[in-house]
Amino acid sequence: MTENTGISYVKGDATAPHGEGVKVIVHLCNDLGGWGKGFVLALSRRWPEPEVAYRRWHRERARNDFGLGAAQFVQVADQLWVANVVGQRGILSRAPGSVRAGETPQGSKGAPVRYEAIDAGLGRVADRARKLGASVHMPRIGYGLAGGEWSRVEPLISGRLTRRGIGVTVYDR
Template sequence: MSEITYIRGDATVPSGGGVKVIAHVCNDIGGWGQGFVGAVSHRWPEPEAAYRAWYRDRAVNDFGLGAAQFVQVEPSLWVANMVGQRGIRRGGRGAPVRYEAIDMALERLAGKAADLGASVHMPRIGCGLAGGTWSRVEPLITERLVKQGIRVIVYDQGEGRP
Protein backbone atom coordinates (compact mmCIF):
# COMPACT_ATOMS: atom_id res chain seq x y z
CA MET A 1 0.00 0.00 0.00
CA SER A 2 1.15 3.53 -0.72
CA GLU A 3 1.87 6.10 1.93
CA ILE A 4 1.52 9.84 2.18
CA THR A 5 4.44 11.59 0.51
CA TYR A 6 5.89 14.49 2.52
CA ILE A 7 7.85 17.20 0.76
CA ARG A 8 9.17 20.62 1.55
CA GLY A 9 7.40 23.32 -0.44
CA ASP A 10 4.26 25.27 -1.15
CA ALA A 11 1.00 23.35 -1.58
CA THR A 12 -0.31 26.08 -3.90
CA VAL A 13 2.40 25.05 -6.37
CA PRO A 14 1.74 21.30 -6.55
CA SER A 15 4.46 19.12 -8.03
CA GLY A 16 4.17 16.43 -10.66
CA GLY A 17 2.00 15.94 -13.70
CA GLY A 18 -1.61 15.05 -14.27
CA VAL A 19 -4.77 16.34 -12.67
CA LYS A 20 -4.36 17.67 -9.13
CA VAL A 21 -6.64 18.74 -6.29
CA ILE A 22 -5.34 21.11 -3.61
CA ALA A 23 -7.23 20.39 -0.38
CA HIS A 24 -7.60 22.65 2.63
CA VAL A 25 -9.89 23.13 5.62
CA CYS A 26 -12.35 26.02 5.96
CA ASN A 27 -14.53 27.16 8.84
CA ASP A 28 -18.32 26.96 9.03
CA ILE A 29 -18.99 30.68 9.58
CA GLY A 30 -18.06 32.11 6.19
CA GLY A 31 -14.72 33.54 7.31
CA TRP A 32 -11.87 33.51 4.79
CA GLY A 33 -8.58 35.37 4.92
CA GLN A 34 -6.08 33.90 7.36
CA GLY A 35 -3.84 30.89 7.17
CA PHE A 36 -3.50 28.78 4.04
CA VAL A 37 -6.55 30.38 2.40
CA GLY A 38 -4.54 33.58 2.05
CA ALA A 39 -2.01 31.75 -0.11
CA VAL A 40 -4.83 30.19 -2.15
CA SER A 41 -6.46 33.60 -2.73
CA HIS A 42 -3.11 35.09 -3.71
CA ARG A 43 -2.92 32.63 -6.63
CA TRP A 44 -6.59 32.31 -7.65
CA PRO A 45 -9.69 34.39 -6.80
CA GLU A 46 -12.18 31.62 -7.65
CA PRO A 47 -11.95 29.44 -4.49
CA GLU A 48 -12.69 32.36 -2.16
CA ALA A 49 -15.52 33.67 -4.34
CA ALA A 50 -17.05 30.20 -4.57
CA TYR A 51 -16.73 29.63 -0.80
CA ARG A 52 -18.34 32.96 0.03
CA ALA A 53 -21.24 32.30 -2.38
CA TRP A 54 -21.61 28.75 -0.99
CA TYR A 55 -21.80 30.16 2.54
CA ARG A 56 -24.16 33.00 1.56
CA ASP A 57 -26.58 30.52 -0.09
CA ARG A 58 -26.23 27.88 2.64
CA ALA A 59 -30.00 27.73 3.23
CA VAL A 60 -30.38 26.05 -0.17
CA ASN A 61 -27.18 24.00 -0.48
CA ASP A 62 -25.02 21.50 1.43
CA PHE A 63 -22.73 24.02 3.18
CA GLY A 64 -21.86 22.84 6.69
CA LEU A 65 -19.42 20.76 8.66
CA GLY A 66 -18.19 17.85 6.56
CA ALA A 67 -19.13 19.38 3.21
CA ALA A 68 -16.65 19.85 0.37
CA GLN A 69 -16.74 22.21 -2.58
CA PHE A 70 -14.57 21.69 -5.66
CA VAL A 71 -13.45 24.71 -7.65
CA GLN A 72 -11.56 24.39 -10.92
CA VAL A 73 -8.80 27.03 -11.10
CA GLU A 74 -6.78 25.76 -14.08
CA PRO A 75 -7.45 23.11 -16.74
CA SER A 76 -5.90 20.32 -14.63
CA LEU A 77 -6.09 21.90 -11.17
CA TRP A 78 -8.88 22.05 -8.62
CA VAL A 79 -9.15 23.44 -5.10
CA ALA A 80 -11.20 21.56 -2.49
CA ASN A 81 -12.79 23.84 0.11
CA MET A 82 -13.50 21.38 2.95
CA VAL A 83 -15.55 22.55 5.94
CA GLY A 84 -13.82 20.97 8.92
CA GLN A 85 -13.65 23.73 11.48
CA ARG A 86 -16.37 25.15 13.76
CA GLY A 87 -15.86 28.87 14.07
CA ILE A 88 -12.45 30.49 14.29
CA ARG A 89 -11.60 31.01 17.94
CA ARG A 90 -9.83 28.65 20.29
CA GLY A 91 -11.26 30.08 23.54
CA GLY A 92 -12.41 27.95 26.45
CA ARG A 93 -14.28 25.42 24.30
CA GLY A 94 -11.17 23.96 22.72
CA ALA A 95 -9.78 24.13 19.22
CA PRO A 96 -12.13 24.83 16.29
CA VAL A 97 -11.06 21.67 14.42
CA ARG A 98 -13.73 19.00 13.96
CA TYR A 99 -12.09 15.70 13.07
CA GLU A 100 -15.38 14.02 12.17
CA ALA A 101 -16.10 16.81 9.68
CA ILE A 102 -12.63 16.52 8.16
CA ASP A 103 -13.21 12.78 7.80
CA MET A 104 -16.54 13.36 6.01
CA ALA A 105 -15.00 15.98 3.71
CA LEU A 106 -12.08 13.66 2.91
CA GLU A 107 -14.56 10.98 1.88
CA ARG A 108 -16.12 13.45 -0.56
CA LEU A 109 -12.64 14.44 -1.74
CA ALA A 110 -11.80 10.78 -2.40
CA GLY A 111 -14.78 10.46 -4.71
CA LYS A 112 -13.89 13.60 -6.64
CA ALA A 113 -10.20 12.69 -6.91
CA ALA A 114 -11.12 9.21 -8.16
CA ASP A 115 -13.53 10.66 -10.74
CA LEU A 116 -10.85 13.05 -11.98
CA GLY A 117 -7.97 10.56 -11.76
CA ALA A 118 -6.26 13.21 -9.62
CA SER A 119 -3.57 13.30 -6.99
CA VAL A 120 -4.27 15.30 -3.82
CA HIS A 121 -1.96 18.02 -2.51
CA MET A 122 -2.30 19.78 0.84
CA PRO A 123 -0.62 21.43 3.77
CA ARG A 124 -1.13 19.70 7.13
CA ILE A 125 -4.87 20.33 7.00
CA GLY A 126 -6.67 21.15 10.22
CA CYS A 127 -3.42 21.71 12.10
CA GLY A 128 -2.86 25.45 11.66
CA LEU A 129 -5.45 27.95 12.81
CA ALA A 130 -7.98 25.13 13.32
CA GLY A 131 -5.79 23.84 16.17
CA GLY A 132 -5.78 20.16 15.28
CA THR A 133 -2.98 17.66 15.67
CA TRP A 134 -1.41 15.78 12.77
CA SER A 135 -1.46 12.54 14.74
CA ARG A 136 -5.27 12.67 14.50
CA VAL A 137 -5.57 13.99 10.93
CA GLU A 138 -2.97 11.78 9.22
CA PRO A 139 -4.86 8.50 9.88
CA LEU A 140 -8.02 10.03 8.37
CA ILE A 141 -6.11 10.88 5.18
CA THR A 142 -4.61 7.41 5.07
CA GLU A 143 -7.99 5.74 5.50
CA ARG A 144 -10.04 7.92 3.15
CA LEU A 145 -7.51 8.63 0.39
CA VAL A 146 -4.34 6.52 0.49
CA LYS A 147 -6.14 3.21 1.05
CA GLN A 148 -8.34 4.06 -1.95
CA GLY A 149 -5.24 4.31 -4.14
CA ILE A 150 -5.19 8.11 -4.29
CA ARG A 151 -1.73 9.67 -4.27
CA VAL A 152 -1.40 12.25 -1.48
CA ILE A 153 1.40 14.80 -1.14
CA VAL A 154 1.67 16.87 2.04
CA TYR A 155 3.70 20.06 1.82
CA ASP A 156 5.66 21.37 4.77
CA GLN A 157 7.19 24.84 4.78
CA GLY A 158 10.09 23.69 6.90
CA GLU A 159 11.61 20.24 7.19
CA GLY A 160 9.88 17.08 5.98
CA ARG A 161 7.96 14.52 8.00
CA PRO A 162 8.51 14.74 11.77
Protein backbone atom coordinates (compact mmCIF):
# COMPACT_ATOMS: atom_id res chain seq x y z
CA MET A 1 0.00 0.00 0.00
CA THR A 2 1.29 3.45 -0.84
CA GLU A 3 1.33 5.34 2.46
CA ASN A 4 0.19 8.73 1.23
CA THR A 5 -2.55 7.45 -1.11
CA GLY A 6 -4.05 4.43 0.69
CA ILE A 7 -4.07 2.54 -2.61
CA SER A 8 -2.91 -1.09 -2.63
CA TYR A 9 -0.85 -2.12 -5.65
CA VAL A 10 -0.66 -5.79 -6.65
CA LYS A 11 0.52 -7.85 -9.59
CA GLY A 12 -2.41 -9.57 -11.24
CA ASP A 13 -5.54 -9.38 -13.31
CA ALA A 14 -8.11 -6.70 -12.43
CA THR A 15 -10.87 -8.92 -13.87
CA ALA A 16 -10.16 -11.38 -11.03
CA PRO A 17 -10.19 -9.04 -8.01
CA HIS A 18 -8.78 -10.21 -4.67
CA GLY A 19 -10.55 -10.24 -1.34
CA GLU A 20 -13.95 -10.86 0.17
CA GLY A 21 -17.22 -9.03 -0.15
CA VAL A 22 -18.77 -6.84 -2.82
CA LYS A 23 -16.36 -5.50 -5.44
CA VAL A 24 -16.57 -2.89 -8.19
CA ILE A 25 -14.14 -3.13 -11.12
CA VAL A 26 -13.54 0.33 -12.59
CA HIS A 27 -12.24 1.07 -16.06
CA LEU A 28 -12.38 3.98 -18.50
CA CYS A 29 -14.40 4.20 -21.70
CA ASN A 30 -14.32 6.74 -24.50
CA ASP A 31 -17.15 9.04 -25.53
CA LEU A 32 -17.32 7.66 -29.10
CA GLY A 33 -18.99 4.35 -28.29
CA GLY A 34 -15.85 2.41 -29.21
CA TRP A 35 -14.99 -0.77 -27.32
CA GLY A 36 -12.21 -2.90 -28.71
CA LYS A 37 -8.72 -2.20 -27.36
CA GLY A 38 -6.98 -2.49 -24.03
CA PHE A 39 -8.57 -3.60 -20.77
CA VAL A 40 -12.08 -3.84 -22.26
CA LEU A 41 -10.98 -6.92 -24.20
CA ALA A 42 -10.20 -8.70 -20.93
CA LEU A 43 -13.59 -7.64 -19.54
CA SER A 44 -15.41 -8.91 -22.62
CA ARG A 45 -13.61 -12.27 -22.45
CA ARG A 46 -15.03 -12.79 -18.94
CA TRP A 47 -18.45 -11.16 -19.23
CA PRO A 48 -20.43 -9.87 -22.24
CA GLU A 49 -22.71 -7.66 -20.13
CA PRO A 50 -20.46 -4.58 -19.65
CA GLU A 51 -19.85 -4.20 -23.40
CA VAL A 52 -23.50 -4.77 -24.30
CA ALA A 53 -24.63 -2.24 -21.67
CA TYR A 54 -22.00 0.34 -22.73
CA ARG A 55 -22.91 0.09 -26.43
CA ARG A 56 -26.63 0.47 -25.61
CA TRP A 57 -25.88 3.38 -23.25
CA HIS A 58 -23.93 5.15 -26.03
CA ARG A 59 -26.52 4.33 -28.74
CA GLU A 60 -29.34 5.74 -26.56
CA ARG A 61 -27.28 8.70 -25.29
CA ALA A 62 -29.88 11.28 -26.36
CA ARG A 63 -32.16 9.80 -23.67
CA ASN A 64 -29.70 9.15 -20.83
CA ASP A 65 -26.69 10.54 -18.93
CA PHE A 66 -23.96 9.20 -21.27
CA GLY A 67 -21.08 11.66 -21.52
CA LEU A 68 -17.75 12.61 -20.03
CA GLY A 69 -17.76 11.98 -16.28
CA ALA A 70 -20.72 9.59 -16.33
CA ALA A 71 -20.54 6.11 -14.82
CA GLN A 72 -22.61 3.06 -15.65
CA PHE A 73 -22.76 0.11 -13.23
CA VAL A 74 -23.25 -3.39 -14.60
CA GLN A 75 -23.66 -6.37 -12.28
CA VAL A 76 -21.74 -9.39 -13.61
CA ALA A 77 -21.93 -11.75 -10.61
CA ASP A 78 -23.60 -11.95 -7.21
CA GLN A 79 -21.10 -9.61 -5.50
CA LEU A 80 -19.33 -8.15 -8.51
CA TRP A 81 -20.00 -5.02 -10.55
CA VAL A 82 -18.21 -3.35 -13.46
CA ALA A 83 -18.20 0.45 -13.64
CA ASN A 84 -17.98 1.82 -17.18
CA VAL A 85 -16.63 5.34 -16.55
CA VAL A 86 -16.53 7.75 -19.50
CA GLY A 87 -13.14 9.38 -18.99
CA GLN A 88 -11.78 9.78 -22.52
CA ARG A 89 -12.60 12.23 -25.30
CA GLY A 90 -12.07 10.16 -28.45
CA ILE A 91 -9.45 7.47 -28.90
CA LEU A 92 -5.83 7.11 -29.90
CA SER A 93 -5.56 5.61 -33.34
CA ARG A 94 -2.03 4.41 -32.49
CA ALA A 95 -0.32 3.07 -29.39
CA PRO A 96 0.51 5.75 -26.80
CA GLY A 97 3.83 7.36 -27.53
CA SER A 98 3.62 6.58 -31.24
CA VAL A 99 1.42 9.50 -32.27
CA ARG A 100 3.52 11.55 -34.65
CA ALA A 101 4.19 15.25 -34.17
CA GLY A 102 1.24 17.25 -35.46
CA GLU A 103 -1.06 14.22 -35.48
CA THR A 104 -4.09 14.17 -33.19
CA PRO A 105 -6.01 11.14 -31.89
CA GLN A 106 -9.37 10.38 -33.51
CA GLY A 107 -12.09 12.54 -31.99
CA SER A 108 -9.65 14.20 -29.60
CA LYS A 109 -7.21 17.07 -29.29
CA GLY A 110 -4.07 15.62 -27.72
CA ALA A 111 -4.29 12.58 -25.47
CA PRO A 112 -7.86 11.28 -25.02
CA VAL A 113 -7.65 11.28 -21.20
CA ARG A 114 -9.88 13.82 -19.45
CA TYR A 115 -8.88 14.16 -15.83
CA GLU A 116 -11.97 16.18 -14.88
CA ALA A 117 -14.17 13.41 -16.29
CA ILE A 118 -12.22 10.75 -14.40
CA ASP A 119 -12.64 12.76 -11.21
CA ALA A 120 -16.40 13.13 -11.73
CA GLY A 121 -16.76 9.46 -12.63
CA LEU A 122 -14.80 8.38 -9.57
CA GLY A 123 -17.16 10.48 -7.45
CA ARG A 124 -20.04 8.43 -8.85
CA VAL A 125 -18.10 5.22 -8.21
CA ALA A 126 -17.50 6.30 -4.60
CA ASP A 127 -21.20 6.93 -4.05
CA ARG A 128 -22.13 3.50 -5.45
CA ALA A 129 -19.31 1.68 -3.61
CA ARG A 130 -20.45 3.20 -0.31
CA LYS A 131 -24.06 2.13 -0.93
CA LEU A 132 -22.92 -1.40 -1.79
CA GLY A 133 -20.27 -1.60 0.94
CA ALA A 134 -17.85 -2.47 -1.86
CA SER A 135 -14.13 -2.28 -2.44
CA VAL A 136 -12.87 -0.88 -5.75
CA HIS A 137 -10.50 -2.67 -8.15
CA MET A 138 -8.95 -1.40 -11.37
CA PRO A 139 -6.03 -1.43 -13.74
CA ARG A 140 -4.09 1.86 -13.98
CA ILE A 141 -6.97 3.85 -15.44
CA GLY A 142 -6.23 6.89 -17.58
CA TYR A 143 -2.85 5.46 -18.42
CA GLY A 144 -1.95 3.45 -21.52
CA LEU A 145 -4.48 3.91 -24.33
CA ALA A 146 -5.95 7.03 -22.70
CA GLY A 147 -2.51 8.67 -22.92
CA GLY A 148 -2.59 10.07 -19.40
CA GLU A 149 -0.11 10.31 -16.57
CA TRP A 150 -0.53 8.11 -13.51
CA SER A 151 0.89 10.89 -11.36
CA ARG A 152 -2.26 12.90 -12.20
CA VAL A 153 -4.74 10.01 -11.87
CA GLU A 154 -3.52 8.56 -8.57
CA PRO A 155 -4.45 11.68 -6.52
CA LEU A 156 -7.96 11.60 -8.02
CA ILE A 157 -8.41 8.01 -6.85
CA SER A 158 -7.08 8.87 -3.42
CA GLY A 159 -9.24 11.99 -3.12
CA ARG A 160 -12.47 10.42 -4.30
CA LEU A 161 -12.14 6.91 -2.87
CA THR A 162 -9.50 6.06 -0.26
CA ARG A 163 -9.95 9.29 1.72
CA ARG A 164 -13.62 8.34 2.01
CA GLY A 165 -12.66 4.96 3.49
CA ILE A 166 -13.18 2.93 0.32
CA GLY A 167 -10.55 0.25 -0.23
CA VAL A 168 -8.84 0.48 -3.64
CA THR A 169 -6.61 -2.09 -5.30
CA VAL A 170 -4.75 -1.30 -8.51
CA TYR A 171 -3.59 -4.27 -10.57
CA ASP A 172 -0.44 -4.29 -12.65
CA ARG A 173 0.04 -7.15 -15.09
